[in-house]
Amino acid sequence: MNILDKIVEYKKKEVAERKAAAPVAMLERNGFFDRQPLSLRASLTDPAKTGVIAEFKRRSPSKGVINDRVSVEAVTKGYAAAGASCLSVLTDGPSFGGSSEDLMAARVNNIPILRKDFIVDEYQIVEAKAIGADVILLIAACLSPEEVCRLAKFARSLGLEVLLEIHGEDELGHICGATPIVGVNNRDLKTFTVDIESSIRLIERIPTDKLLIAESGIDNVETIFRMKDAGFHGFLIGERFMKEQDPAIAFASFVEQLKMRR
Numbered sequence: 701m702n703i704l705d706k707i708v709e710y711k712k713k714e715v716a717e718r719k720a721a722a723p724v725a726m727l728e729r730n731g732f733f734d735r736q737p738l739s740l741r742a743s744l745t746d747p748a749k750t751g752v753i754a755e756f757k758r759r760s761p762s763k764g765v766i767n768d769r770v771s772v773e774a775v776t777k778g779y780a781a782a783g784a785s786c787l788s789v790l791t792d793g794p795s796f797g798g799s800s801e802d803l804m805a806a807r808v809n810n811i812p813i814l815r816k817d818f819i820v821d822e823y824q825i826v827e828a829k830a831i832g833a834d835v836i837l838l839i840a841a842c843l844s845p846e847e848v849c850r851l852a853k854f855a856r857s858l859g860l861e862v863l864l865e866i867h868g869e870d871e872l873g874h875i876c877g878a879t880p881i882v883g884v885n886n887r888d889l890k891t892f893t894v895d896i897e898s899s900i901r902l903i904e905r906i907p908t909d910k911l912l913i914a915e916s917g918i919d920n921v922e923t924i925f926r927m928k929d930a931g932f933h934g935f936l937i938g939e940r941f942m943k944e945q946d947p948a949i950a951f952a953s954f955v956e957q958l959k960m961r962r
């Protein structure tokens with residue numbers, strides 16, 4: 701069994717437990733549930749911002765501990781101040797060291813927040829809304845095309861935007877009318893290999909009306925310029941900043957480099 705299958709198996713158990721502990725009606729009473737979500741699309745196309753979705757990630761299955769000494773509030777405030785278009789906050793505990801509390805703590809910011817998790821059930825989407833997320837991730841590698849469509853429609857009915865993540869050609873069929881934002885993960889979630897070139901080739905096969913996000917393994921501004929030229933609109937970056945002692949400062953100096961080259 702690969703790591704992704706293991707995560708999903710565990711996730712299903714976790715969702716069943718959480719449903720029993722906090723039914724949907726209880727989540728809907730959470731303070732954030734009625735807030736109007738912010739738009740990732742609007743923020744990504746705002747010329748005053750950088751197009752970067754800056755991620756808060758303490759650890760990962762491929763790298764182990766990345767940074768467990770920084771606070772989510774301080775880092776995300778720094779990301780937002782330096783021009784991030786969106787924040788991504790891992791809420792998966794077992795593999796990434798994240799939590800719903802992390803996302804709620806990041807809600808001090810007034811830019812969109814992506815709930816980064818392995819979503820397999822509507823319940824997690826209600827939960828995302830209740831903890832203050834604006835955008836959810838749906839990963840093609842762990843869902844059928846029908847599931848993607850169903851979950852995406854449900855998220856949109858709550859006013860949340862959806863980022864559909866694909867990795868290879870075999871997942872092009874997961875793209876549907878309910879998924880106008882498509883992320884191409886440069887990292888294979890089953891083997892952890894990163895390949896920027898194959899992502900660039902893949903976007904030629906994605907319908908041209910989609911907003912395109914490049915995800916993972918981006919560690920320099922040159923890569924951003926190449927991927928922009930190829931047609932990507934947004935860039936999801938985690939480790940490049942999180943591995944530094946002060947991720948917000950690392951992001952700010954990255955943004956300076958981006959501006960210099962514009």
Ligand SMILES: O=P(O)(O)OC[C@@H](O)[C@@H](O)c1c[nH]c2ccccc12
Pocket residue numbers: 755757816817839865885915916917918936937938939940
């Ligand atoms: O830290 P990186 O290599 O910059 O990658 C960020 C993000 O793309 C990555 O965390 C990610 C992409 N898709 C995921 C799905 C689940 C968990 C994590 C991810």
